[in-house]
Amino acid sequence: MKKQLIFLFSLMSFLQTFAQQDPQYSQYMFNQLAINPAYAGSKEAISASAFIRSQWTGLEGAPKTQTLNVHGPMKKKKVGLGFSVVADQIGPKKSIGVLGSYAYRIPIKNGKLSFGLRAGVFNYTYNWAEISYKDQGDVYNTNNQTSKIVPTADAGLYYYNNTLYAGLSATHLYSGRLTSVSNLNGDDAILSPHLFFTFGKAWSFNENLVFNPSCMIKATKGAPSSIDVNLSFLLKQRVWVGLSLRHTSNFVLYAQFNITDKFKLGYSYDYGFNQIGKVGGGSHEIMLGYDFNISKSKILSPRYL
Numbered sequence: 001m002k003k004q005l006i007f008l009f010s011l012m013s014f015l016q017t018f019a020q021q022d023p024q025y026s027q028y029m030f031n032q033l034a035i036n037p038a039y040a041g042s043k044e045a046i047s048a049s050a051f052i053r054s055q056w057t058g059l060e061g062a063p064k065t066q067t068l069n070v071h072g073p074m075k076k077k078k079v080g081l082g083f084s085v086v087a088d089q090i091g092p093k094k095s096i097g098v099l100g101s102y103a104y105r106i107p108i109k110n111g112k113l114s115f116g117l118r119a120g121v122f123n124y125t126y127n128w129a130e131i132s133y134k135d136q137g138d139v140y141n142t143n144n145q146t147s148k149i150v151p152t153a154d155a156g157l158y159y160y161n162n163t164l165y166a167g168l169s170a171t172h173l174y175s176g177r178l179t180s181v182s183n184l185n186g187d188d189a190i191l192s193p194h195l196f197f198t199f200g201k202a203w204s205f206n207e208n209l210v211f212n213p214s215c216m217i218k219a220t221k222g223a224p225s226s227i228d229v230n231l232s233f234l235l236k237q238r239v240w241v242g243l244s245l246r247h248t249s250n251f252v253l254y255a256q257f258n259i260t261d262k263f264k265l266g267y268s269y270d271y272g273f274n275q276i277g278k279v280g281g282g283s284h285e286i287m288l289g290y291d292f293n294i295s296k297s298k299i300l301s302p303r304y305l
Helices: 002-017 275-280
Strands: 046-054 064-073 079-090 093-108 111-127 145-160 164-171 194-201 203-206 209-220 223-235 239-246 250-258 263-272 283-292
Touching: 079 111, 093 145
Parallel strands: none
Antiparallel strands: 046 064, 046 283, 064 079, 079 093, 093 111, 111 145, 145 164, 164 194, 194 209, 203 209, 209 223, 223 239, 239 250, 250 263, 263 283
């Protein structure tokens, strides 16, 4: 177990200092408020969703994430508001974030262009006693627990109509230090900005089949960019099935069931053929969603799900 914690802590330190720090979502196409505040209100309904993710289930202390999102348009429909709570844990590190989103939407031809801002705080807690240190003089070997509250600010653009969406966003524009323990080497972990680009287009062949390819590009300083390509199919207006491929040797299988016009249930399984994927095993993600006062018109784009 200690070897696994050492491995996870080394990975966590790398991710916090140099690479992507935000939780990873396999069903991001149904959870775009998590990466873009301009998405708030775009479903034209009061929408609530919850995501539970367990990553690398073959390792103790592997990442576990829970997310709750609520968003919707105001009465005049030009403004969308959103609220999110994100809890994440990997090894000895736990974090919880509370975020509020604001979006202003402008009609453009058959769609809308949305400008979004988000602000909030993350509370990071580290239990250093869970780590086995090779160097007992390590600055982190305090054998206690420390906490750090870090503010965050995000911004984004999002264009959408009934069959197409495109988004560009940046998270963590404020680069706060993540720990209360100062690293003597001067390479303290900071909250690094992340860039996201998303695009999706739906084609309806008939009432029983909709094809929706999409993609997402993620980038942050000090880490290679990540590209997801997704192929989704909507069957009989009730079931989404899809496959995602990542250039990091990962694949994802997912399905979402429209149990009613308002209630949705989704599941995804992803597996990596790289070193961490082979050691850690697969990852599971469950999604629950409910839309209040949803429009009765048929919608083809998955941003409404």
